[in-house]
Amino acid sequence: MTGKPKRIISSLDMPQLYTENANRAHSFGSLSLANFDPFPKNPPISKVFREIGLADELGSGMRNTYKYTLLYSGAEPQFVEGNVFRTTIPLSEAATATVGPIQFLPGTEAGAELYEKIKLDTGRLNSLLEFCTVPRTRAELQDFCGIKTEKYFREKILNPMLTIGLIRRTIPDRPNSPNQKYMKI
Incomplete structure (x- = not known):
């Protein structure tokens, strides 16, 4: 795992939200719903949150991100796994104006x-x-x-x-x- 800090970057020049954080990679490269195999990043913490009812189904975050990004911006998000996990969420002006x-x-x-x-x-x-x-x-x-x-x-x-x-x-x-x-x- 790298010592890279978590970052969230938003740009008015390119309407997107970009995040990156250190990751213990299970694979490398772009992820899509077709080739995505969900796994808990921290199994003990994941188990606690599932037990108290505060965790969704494993993998639902990626499915929901695809669903709502397509719905609100008309484009697909990008997930790239490696030693640094990167996510790019395209935004449209109409979607951000309502928020x-x-x-x-x-x-x-x-x-x-x-x-x-x-x-x-x-x-x-x-x-x-x-x-x-x-x-x-x-x-x-x-x-x-x-x-x-x-x-x-x-x-x-x-x-x-x-x-x-x-x-x-x-x-x-x-x-x-x-x-x-x-x-x-």
Whole structure:
């Protein structure tokens, strides 16, 4: 087994989710449902989770990944086994839009903490982002959200959205400009 750390990589240039983690390989090369022979990676832990009813059938993860990736993105996932196990899940814009904004896929603990600081549920956040496809003032955004307090809106919604990169200023070199507007990235 290699000392390679687990990684999850998402790219806006190529709409896919890519993972890799160290593996004790039983075979090498691409896996498909036709040539896949499931085996538990850690039999003692697998047995415990099966006993308490928190484990699915062995191999169901790969079958479900194929099923739902085809359903949501129209393409097949790729599984490559070796000393490093690699998975590539193709994404479509339509599939990611229903889950949340494609601009932010939590990949870091700090990013996830910032995302949690936005005091809007996912539906309202997505609506606000759609509203921002046209440049809007802070007052327009605040009114759209139905929030009366400017300080609360700035601290709990506007600033975290700017920090994460969900929206941008139309006049970035003058953040306090009276003509400042905000737009979805």
